[in-house]
Amino acid sequence: MPQVFIDNRWQPCASGESLPMIDPSDGLEFARIARGTNEDVDRAIVAARRAYEGAWGRLAPVERGRILMQVERLILDHAEELTQIEARDCGKPIKQARNDVVACARYFEFYAGAVDKVGGQTIPYQPGFTALALREPHGVTGHIIPWNYPLQVFGRSVGGALAAGNACVMKPAEDACLSLLKLAELMAEAGLLPGALNIVPGLGGEAGAALAGHAGVDHISFTGSPETGTRVAQAAAVHHHPVTMELGGKSPQLVFADADLDAAVPAIVNAVIQNAGQTCSAGSRLLVERAIYEQLLETLGRAFARLRVGPSPADLDCGPLIRAGQLARVRGFLAEAERDALPRVAQGEIVADAPKGGYYQKPTLLRDVPVGHHLAQEEVFGPVLAAMPFDDETHALRLANATRFGLVAGVWTRDGSRALRIARSLDSGQVFINNYGAGGGVELPFGGVKASGYGREKGIEGLLSFTRLKTITIKHG
Ligand code: NAI
Ligand code: MG
Numbered sequence: 001m002p003q004v005f006i007d008n009r010w011q012p013c014a015s016g017e018s019l020p021m022i023d024p025s026d027g028l029e030f031a032r033i034a035r036g037t038n039e040d041v042d043r044a045i046v047a048a049r050r051a052y053e054g055a056w057g058r059l060a061p062v063e064r065g066r067i068l069m070q071v072e073r074l075i076l077d078h079a080e081e082l083t084q085i086e087a088r089d090c091g092k093p094i095k096q097a098r099n100d101v102v103a104c105a106r107y108f109e110f111y112a113g114a115v116d117k118v119g120g121q122t123i124p125y126q127p128g129f130t131a132l133a134l135r136e137p138h139g140v141t142g143h144i145i146p147w148n149y150p151l152q153v154f155g156r157s158v159g160g161a162l163a164a165g166n167a168c169v170m171k172p173a174e175d176a177c178l179s180l181l182k183l184a185e186l187m188a189e190a191g192l193l194p195g196a197l198n199i200v201p202g203l204g205g206e207a208g209a210a211l212a213g214h215a216g217v218d219h220i221s222f223t224g225s226p227e228t229g230t231r232v233a234q235a236a237a238v239h240h241h242p243v244t245m246e247l248g249g250k251s252p253q254l255v256f257a258d259a260d261l262d263a264a265v266p267a268i269v270n271a272v273i274q275n276a277g278q279t280c281s282a283g284s285r286l287l288v289e290r291a292i293y294e295q296l297l298e299t300l301g302r303a304f305a306r307l308r309v310g311p312s313p314a315d316l317d318c319g320p321l322i323r324a325g326q327l328a329r330v331r332g333f334l335a336e337a338e339r340d341a342l343p344r345v346a347q348g349e350i351v352a353d354a355p356k357g358g359y360y361q362k363p364t365l366l367r368d369v370p371v372g373h374h375l376a377q378e379e380v381f382g383p384v385l386a387a388m389p390f391d392d393e394t395h396a397l398r399l400a401n402a403t404r405f406g407l408v409a410g411v412w413t414r415d416g417s418r419a420l421r422i423a424r425s426l427d428s429g430q431v432f433i434n435n436y437g438a439g440g441g442v443e444l445p446f447g448g449v450k451a452s453g454y455g456r457e458k459g460i461e462g463l464l465s466f467t468r469l470k471t472i473t474i475k476h477g
Helices: 038-053 061-077 079-090 094-114 150-163 178-189 204-212 226-237 261-277 290-305 324-339 393-400 416-425 459-465
Strands: 003-006 009-012 018-023 028-034 121-123 129-137 140-144 167-171 197-199 219-223 243-246 251-255 283-289 344-347 364-366 384-390 408-412 430-433 467-475
Touching (some): 018 079, 028 178, 038 140, 038 167, 038 204, 061 079, 061 150, 079 094, 079 150, 094 459, 140 150, 140 204, 150 178, 150 219, 150 459, 167 204, 178 197, 219 226, 251 393, 261 290, 261 384, 290 344, 290 384, 393 416, 416 430
Parallel strands (some): 219 243, 251 283, 283 384
Antiparallel strands (some): 003 009, 018 028, 121 129
């Protein structure tokens, strides 16, 4: 019987229907999830409202924090099981899934510790008055989660929202969400009160759309494509509901001739092959100062040629892409590259014993990609790196800022003043200097500018995103 998770219990979904879960490593069905619909979302929101107005909403912050601390504990106690689930469901190499489990636990640790330490303000106003700005939860928060990092995005989003005192309704991705269904049970075991977290699995156009446009939700947090983000924000706007949008990127790495290339090369490779390139913050554009362009491409070419792609349990550099459609999308980009004769420097290899039905793509390094080309403008969401040369700082900046996105950027140089100058001029939600953190850093506020979205998750800023301010002015004479 396909089920949704409401009030800490598995309950039959209204449609009675289920959806197949496909193992991306072999293309075969290995589980099924509920096809939740608007009726399930309605029930989940009623449960969340009841929790928010009831026992969950009345808990002291320290008590919420203790429960979330226990969630962290249970995630770590079940790390191996969660790793196996996440790896198979998403097609991740085991070590990458293990990192995701640890990061998810760390979000709960971070927010559990922060919950009774972050408050509002008192405001210097006028004699005879006291003015306060209180931080309050939104109430019922909706969370639409993508398939690329279910555990991590859940941790930063639902973890922050619960810590701030909201009750949550979550719509996980139909392509990968089994780890979150397991985690829901662990959270109930950890003492999370009924209704504080409700999960309605299902299709984006059904359960997702129902949640985004629901009158009874007070805030929506979305991570995914810009196109779906627009639809979600439009649906929420009908009710004037605030949203947080994390919409991916085409993040550049800028490498100057004075950079420490020994440090840069592995970071550049990892930034575009982690999770087979299906990472919002993937470093998918490489901008290189002309003096070292040939040399760096040669070194990177050797590194790409060594990369191995195979099924999740083989724990290689890259696993498969999430689904057949995603593989077709990436191949479409590469066909365009071929048509337009973009030179290919190197490709990795798919291991010979990779199951035939899996969605495997060789990591690919392209050079001399014109700045206006699709390969330099659009999110491929696969292990494809587009390189181009630049002449000087001004040129580098112009190229870096010449896309509609602005999520992450990397700057590699030994010149500290230049690094800061560039960091200040980049259209980007975050800049990494002489390092590149695709996804890492629970403490670091994260989000985009331009088409990469707005609002911030992670860090203390993420906790604040799940609150709203109320100004109280008292005249006492
Ligand atoms: P998507 O943005 O459509 O899906 C993300 C989430 O939104 C899923 O949970 C999905 O069920 C839900 N959703 C879909 N339509 C919805 C609707 N009308 N209302 C409410 N929720 C809805 O992304 P998709 O189709 O899986 O992937 C397409 C492309 O999007 C990828 O190739 C990639 O470029 C980008 N993407 C970016 C992500 C990121 O981390 N920034 C994550 C996933 C996809
Ligand atoms: Mg799957």
